[in-house]
Amino acid sequence: ETGVTQSPTHLIKTRGQQVTLRCSSQSGHNTVSWYQQALGQGPQFIFQYYREEENGRGNFPPRFSGLQFPNYSSELNVNALELDDSALYLCASSRTSGYNEQFFGPGTRLTVL
Amino acid sequence: AQSVTQLGSHVSVSEGALVLLRCNYSSSVPPYLFWYVQYPNQGLQLLLKYTSAATLVKGINGFEAEFKKSETSFHLTKPSAHMSDAAEYFCAVSGNRDDKIIFGKGTRLHILP
Numbered sequence: 001e002t003g004v005t006q007s008p009t010h011l012i013k014t015r016g017q018q019v020t021l022r023c024s025s026q027s028g029h030n031t032v033s034w035y036q037q038a039l040g041q042g043p044q045f046i047f048q049y050y051r052e053e054e055n056g057r058g059n060f061p062p063r064f065s066g067l068q069f070p071n072y073s074s075e076l077n078v079n080a081l082e083l084d085d086s087a088l089y090l091c092a093s094s095r096t097s098g099y100n101e102q103f104f105g106p107g108t109r110l111t112v113l
Numbered sequence: 114a115q116s117v118t119q120l121g122s123h124v125s126v127s128e129g130a131l132v133l134l135r136c137n138y139s140s141s142v143p144p145y146l147f148w149y150v151q152y153p154n155q156g157l158q159l160l161l162k163y164t165s166a167a168t169l170v171k172g173i174n175g176f177e178a179e180f181k182k183s184e185t186s187f188h189l190t191k192p193s194a195h196m197s198d199a200a201e202y203f204c205a206v207s208g209n210r211d212d213k214i215i216f217g218k219g220t221r222l223h224i225l226p
Contacts, residue, residue: 004156016131034214042203042216043157051209058211090156102155104149 002027004093004105012111013081021076021108023091031055032074033102034066035090043090049074052094078110088113115140115206119217127225132176132191134220136204139185144225147205147214148178163187167196174198199224 005024006076015017033052035043045058049068072093078085088109092102095097120135122165138144146166149157150196161172168180178189 009201040218042218044216045213048213058213074134091158102159104158106154 003089004103006089006108007107008108009106010051010109010111012113014113015081015083017081017112018077019081019108019110021078021089021091022075023093023105025072025074025093026103027089029093029095029103030072031094031096032068032072033092033094034074034076035092035109036060036085036092038084039087046076057100066079081112083112086110091111114213115144115215117206117215117217119202119204119220122218123221123223124220125223125225126194128178128192128196131196132168132189132198132222133189134189134222136178136187136205136217137144137185137206137223138187138191138206140208144206145207145209145212146178147207148172148187148189149203150218151201151203151219153200160189160202186191188210194222194224196224196226198222 007022033048034046037043047057048055052068065077068074088107090107091105094102116139118137138147142162147162148160161170163170163180173175176191203219205214209215
């Protein structure tokens with residue numbers, strides 16, 4: 001059984017640019033959640049996608065957007081990058097909507113210069 | 114609303130000694146509580162969770178945690194530390210299985226030889 005994978009592992013962008021991060025969910029999982037983990041902090045919930053629809057959102061501005069595809073993989077898009085967007089972005093998948101059976105990927109480290 | 118406070122951003126214990134990582138929570142409803150571990154350059158792995166069943170919860174790798182409602186605590190313990198336990202540990206809370214998870218800021222555990 002393949003676990004949650006994320007790409008790329010590292011990314012460097014400049015302020016004002018746009019970025020797309022990708023996540024492949026674990027086999028049999030139809031729900032994907034995205035988290036932002038700033039240095040020295042715990043993960044903060046960005047949003048969740050369940051069966052291709054947004055199913056909950058944290059306190060992040062609209063320039064953070066997402067997609068989920070029919071195969072349940074997902075993208076996180078961030079427009080107009082700011083320096084504070086530098087963080088580890090974690091994707092977690094689960095069999096159903098909800099949060100108590102999530103499996104996390106290794107993350108994408110985004111650096112904004 | 115839910116929140117967690119982890120006491121001590123860094124904890125050091127000798128190999129073979131007791132591990133105690135402290136977590137206090139705040140929740141307006143009976144909480145779901147979690148402990149996650151994050152090894153360097155990896156995603157989060159669920160150690161254990163409390164979902165209103167037994168108050169003493171046993172997890173993987175010899176860890177356990179006890180839910181104490183009167184103290185609003187969910188401390189993580191392990192009788193004998195191993196070098197491989199060195200990692201970042203996150204306590205987390207949610208209001209129910211469909212509510213987003215709120216993470217603490219984490220405690221880095223150092224194991225001294």
